[in-house]
Amino acid sequence: MPLVKTSKEEILQKSAVLIWEQGYKHTSFADLSKACAIRNAHFYYYFKDKEDLMAQVLQYVANHVKSKIFDLAYQDNLPAAQRLEIMGRKLKTLYCRNNSGCMFANITLEMAHTDAPFLEIVRSIFGDFIAALTHIYEIDMPGPAANKKAVRAVQQIEGAIMMMRLYNDKSYIDDALNNLL
Amino acid sequence: MPLVKTSKEEILQKSAVLIWEQGYKHTSFADLSKACAIRNAHFYYYFKDKEDLMAQVLQYVANHVKSKIFDLAYQDNLPAAQRLEIMGRKLKTLYCRNNSGCMFANITLEMAHTDAPFLEIVRSIFGDFIAALTHIYEIDMPGPAANKKAVRAVQQIEGAIMMMRLYNDKSYIDDALNNLL
């Protein structure tokens, strides 16, 4: 673990923003190298190919979201409503950044028809999301019911993000996040 | 209106399947011309460019979905539950065909970051979907509440489709469609 932000981490961070916004296929190395201020060919020093870059970008964002948002669900000293309220606020910031919605949903709908290996990372992060909400809901109901409620909450949120982006109207996501409880 | 299916309609139908499955950018004219059994250059006889083809494909699918599914909502002689049940069955067939989910959601997440003119067609079809469900829900509740319920139902369905495709598990969409009432 380096003391200062490595060049590679900057590449991951800046690439993530672009791919999040534009998608995997729509984002070329020309776009990426411009945003990262490095040469096109330099990506191949850090990454095997575009698919490898994508996998590392997804893992980078997934780690960030897990530690900054999903982990809040396990603060068992706080009441459930408060945990959900904080998570909801952070999720809204996440989804509204650059009007790009949920990176993992974007990639799912773009790539589900392929067998791209990085989809496994997407499956994992949605599993973490549902597990986090299930943990909170289990306070008031048995496990299976809590899990079902968590799945429906995630689905409602993802549908709301789609509507928000299509109609450029944040009230959809506000409504979904305010109804997490 | 020609008496027999025109060549152009076949092109629209076959192009729709491919683009639905693979997305707009991922589908090349090479893919399309193979599927339609015509020459690459021949597309430019029927369509101005790829964007024009896409707009006509979307309109073609939208017309089909409207007349075959959404119109069922206005069969006021049938009880609400029965209308929802029939629509749910037809929607499931639609979304599970080729495991490709909802074409309009796919295109939304792929293209929302652009100002592609064909997004207007997508907005229109989601408006029709919500209007159809609202019409049914209005039997039992005032307009604004019915509309809110319809929006949430659509969001739940679109989120469920995403989960279905990600985990290759139809139980997500079954659950969402069984809870339309």
Place this chain on the structure above:
DNA sequence: GTCTATATGCGGATAGAC
């Protein structure tokens, strides 16, 4: 209307100098 041929540019990826 349908074909062949091809223009033109951009995509990902690599070689090899420094």
Place this chain on the structure above:
DNA sequence: GTCTATCCGCATATAGAC
């Protein structure tokens, strides 16, 4: 590790014969 230069293939799109 970072650069320049470049390969190769595929993308959209067009020209023009038949």
